[in-house]
Amino acid sequence: MPSTQTPPIAGAAIDPPSLRPPIDDAEIERVEPSALKARLEALKAQGYTMLLDLGAVDYPERTPRFDVVYHLLKMPVKPASVAEVGTPKRLRVLCGVSGDDTRLPTAMYIWKVADWAEREIFDLFGIVFEGHADLRRIQMPHDWEGYPLRKDYPVRGPARERSPRPAFALKSNVQAGTPPSGRTLEALQEQIKRAREDGKS
């Protein structure tokens, strides 16, 4: 029975996606990582010609920790008019990935588009797609450490988290209350007073 509600994970206390009523226009199913490749290949054979998007979500307190989300579209790939395209079917395949074993089979030989999409998930979540021809960072610099879109990664990056203010801001030879220019309030008032007296005379 196709469902438009995200199937819950058995035994997981925290699973936000499964909590909403069926509102989506996509059918949704969950697949185990071991069955993922066969399932995707079967779906491609069934006419799901396009992998529209590939994303990931991190739920640190849940088991499995990550969800990798495949958005598929069932549509003929021949030249077709609007009527022939009609309402293509959307399908969402969620695949739970364990936090300890962040490996999934690649889909880039089923849909070429998965190439960059998987690189991005590897880059930002640290999920390794086995069999990917060119799995390296895509958005972040190549020597970057850590996976920014994981929930335990600080927003401003680990380096800035350790030192909340830039180093130069901590070193200061200026006394409290002194403006950065070094001119005190008294000196400024004195200057204004002098200027006024000059104006009168």
Place this chain on the structure above:
Amino acid sequence: MSMSTTPLTPEIVSQEGNAMVLSMGPQHPSTHGVLQLMLEIEGESVVKADPEIGYLHTGIEKTAENLFWSQAQTVVERMDYLAPSSNAFAYVLAVEKLLGITDRIPVRAQQIRVLQAELTRIASHCVWLGTHGIDLGAISVFFYCFDLRENVLDMQEASGGARMHPNYLRVGGVNGDLPAGYLARLDAFIAKFPGRMRDLRGLLQANPIFQDRTINVGIMSPEEAAQWSLTGPPLRASGVAYDVRRAFPYSGYEQYEFDVPTRTEGDAYARFLVRLDEMEQSLRIIEQVRKQLDIPGPVLIDDTKVVAPPKETIALSMEALIHHFKIVSEGFRVPPGDVYAAVEGPRGELGFYLVSNGENRPYRVRTRPPSLYNLQALKGMAPGNLIADLVVMIGSLDPVFGEVDR
């Protein structure tokens, strides 16, 4: 590949016999932003092209997770900076689905949203056409395009308050009704548009140089296009009439009459023609919306849990004051769940996969960026073509790097 003894210029990465790895960009003027292409070339022809992206990565998805639902809209609007209202449109549709208020959005708000989306489509295609022309040496078309775009930006400024990122759409409607004098401007724009379109077509469509540069360049078959998940004009130029506005209508698109222009050639010239036709279809939609806009009505949902009550009421009602304070200080909460909603942006299917855990901040904001996937198709298009044709291909795919890198 071993290094030869030839002194290497900064651009040449390695060289062996006739084969060479050349780095094009990231400061190349024809790359429309910051795109580096690692090209394996033999003489003038490309053996392999590998785009290197990420130079504009600003972590918008991460930033959005740390803002209120309403604040996140301002950062997602900055992804596709040529069509900000389209991004906001997809985002608010997704949030409204999660909130379960999709059916309660006022009709006038939906009409204004459609109007904004189509105006930004025209403006975005104007930038594409102008820069595409410049890439190919046709300078004058740029001025015609940017003049037309200027009219749209003026209207965006009038309605939303800013030219580039109006942030005019809101979860629950739009921020305030159209200002006085807006419809007169819109009428002037509608009157000016057909003549300007004739100029644009006259400058390029039958131009033999332009045709020589674009016809049979960067051909994509429908099968290839599906493999690379092309959407929008590049997919329709390959013959598949997939348009989110028709396939999954939203915000009342089902009531407007418009065609989905397609071509079957799948080359750069076909993409050019599809986009020009699209601009005319956008105007058709705008004309139909314009007729409905004379009837006044509310533009924001009447639900104080999502939208702050009008400012005037807070002096009169304690509840209004409380709601106002709650919305401003901690935003609104969205029931837990996940959802995918998409619109037809100027570059293709622009979708948001949102996850909420019931808090006042989004748990995850995943964008389906059409520019990223359209640009990736360059890998399939480039081999066998000349370096000079790469410029045409990039232009015909119309990537926006704010969206590619996010």
